[in-house]
Amino acid sequence: MALTPVANLQKLILDTVHHTFRQPETIPVAQAAGRVLAQDIISSLNVPANNVSAMDGYAFPTVAAAGSAWRLAGESAAGRPFTGQPENGACIRIMTGAVVPTGFVAVAMQENAETDAQGNIVLTKDTPEGNNIRFAGEEIQRNQAIFQAGRILNHADVLVLASLGVGNVVVQPKIRVAVLSTGDELVEPSNPITEHGQIYDSNRHMLMSRLRDLPVEIVDMGKIEDNLEAVLSGLEHAAKTADVVMTSGGVSVGDYDYLRLAVEKIGQIHHYKVAMKPGKPFVFGQLGESQAWYFGLPGNPISGYVGFDMFVKSALWRLCGASEMPQPFRIQAALTAPVKKSAGRMDIQRATLTRQADGSWTVAPCGSQDSHRVLGVSQANAFMLLAQESGNLAAGDMVEVQPFAERFL
Numbered sequence: 414m415a416l417t418p419v420a421n422l423q424k425l426i427l428d429t430v431h432h433t434f435r436q437p438e439t440i441p442v443a444q445a446a447g448r449v450l451a452q453d454i455i456s457s458l459n460v461p462a463n464n465v466s467a468m469d470g471y472a473f474p475t476v477a478a479a480g481s482a483w484r485l486a487g488e489s490a491a492g493r494p495f496t497g498q499p500e501n502g503a504c505i506r507i508m509t510g511a512v513v514p515t516g517f518v519a520v521a522m523q524e525n526a527e528t529d530a531q532g533n534i535v536l537t538k539d540t541p542e543g544n545n546i547r548f549a550g551e552e553i554q555r556n557q558a559i560f561q562a563g564r565i566l567n568h569a570d571v572l573v574l575a576s577l578g579v580g581n582v583v584v585q586p587k588i589r590v591a592v593l594s595t596g597d598e599l600v601e602p603s604n605p606i607t608e609h610g611q612i613y614d615s616n617r618h619m620l621m622s623r624l625r626d627l628p629v630e631i632v633d634m635g636k637i638e639d640n641l642e643a644v645l646s647g648l649e650h651a652a653k654t655a656d657v658v659m660t661s662g663g664v665s666v667g668d669y670d671y672l673r674l675a676v677e678k679i680g681q682i683h684h685y686k687v688a689m690k691p692g693k694p695f696v697f698g699q700l701g702e703s704q705a706w707y708f709g710l711p712g713n714p715i716s717g718y719v720g721f722d723m724f725v726k727s728a729l730w731r732l733c734g735a736s737e738m739p740q741p742f743r744i745q746a747a748l749t750a751p752v753k754k755s756a757g758r759m760d761i762q763r764a765t766l767t768r769q770a771d772g773s774w775t776v777a778p779c780g781s782q783d784s785h786r787v788l789g790v791s792q793a794n795a796f797m798l799l800a801q802e803s804g805n806l807a808a809g810d811m812v813e814v815q816p817f818a819e820r821f822l
């Protein structure tokens with residue numbers, strides 16, 4: 414079977430998966446970042462709501478020239494507006510965010526005013542009309558469309574929503590993602606290794622940890638044994654329980670790799686082999702009557718780690734109802750050392766990206782790139798995406814780099 418180029422598999426997955434309607438939920442706005450909006454947000458008010466002062470200072474009923482002296486007739490503070498009438502020759506004290514009352518046309522910042530011996534305010538600078546006033550509706554108008562359903566809400570959106578008086582937000586419910594491991598050699602961390610050849614199950618914990626960055630409910634389904642019956646019943650159970658099933662291991666061509674066979678029996682395989690290193694076997698399919706989405710990651714830990722980034726994450730966002738997908742974060746950086754590579758597969762190497770004093774970026778590969786080595790990915794702060802057709806690369810060559818967002822400020 415021909416290998417699918419990485420970009421083609423990414424497109425195939427995003428074109429195939431689709432969000433199914435579920436009853437949205439309403440949550441407090443402070444908990445909404447990282448969730449997918451399920452309503453359109455239309456502003457019910459003007460922002461600012463009134464003409465307000467941008468400074469602490471004095472408000473005037475006319476333009477006010479440098480050197481002019483003004484009697485102080487009252488005060489407008491934030492939340493406590495001036496209730497009197499404008500008077501000729503009189504100004505009022507005003508604070509940042511306080512309403513500029515009707516009849517007042519300009520504000521001078523207090524640094525440009527002095528108080529004379531009679532207690533009058535004397536300007537040291539001209540104060541033109543509109544000076545230091547934030548006008549009602551200047552930023553947002555009533556009935557303005559602000560966000561559309563499908564947006565992945567961020568922290569700044571929480572600021573906007575709360576500014577508009579939105580205290581509760583309607584968001585897509587979390588989808589359920591089941592995670593299971595396969596492998597008779599696997600032992601749960603914290604438990605003792607009692608038999609020769611056993612290893613700890615690291616993949617499942619890594620995958621569950623990575624899922625915490627998404628609006629999903631994680632269903633930990635433990636491990637299934639390496640025999641067809643166990644794999645079939647494990648997958649069937651998972652497909653009934655969850656919207657998405659993710660497994661690690663058992664998708665290659667070894668004698669105990671039953672996943673593909675099992676998926677074919679109880680569902681469909683949409684895709685199998687991708688032109689990527691690490692992680693060539695990558696099963697994408699659907700399972701059971703519920704047609705749960707299935708991602709079968711290889712057992713080698715780094716293959717699974719990379720596969721999650723390259724294919725699973727964006728698919729999950731789509732399944733969570735996101736319509737504005739996050740862009741891939743890619744930059745070009747200069748290699749600090751030569752890299753061996755043969756043409757035919759995209760090589761996703763673990764690397765350290767560093768910003769140089771002149772603002773340019775360099776990237777250094779993190780030692781051995783074998784797909785079972787767990788320390789490299791933990792020391793790395795980026796993937797180098799070495800093009801499928803590329804051969805060996807020399808120091809100084811520019812390569813495409815995908816930074817790990819969480820490693821940068």
Ligand code: AMP
Nearest residue numbers: 594596614615616617662663711712713
């Ligand atoms: P497999 O894809 O099942 O052939 O596994 C490939 C390699 O990954 C083998 O060395 C397995 O022992 C290892 N492996 C499989 N599953 C896990 C896991 N959950 N955690 C750590 N290593 C694993």
Ligand code: MG
Nearest residue numbers: 596662663712
């Ligand atoms: Mg295995």
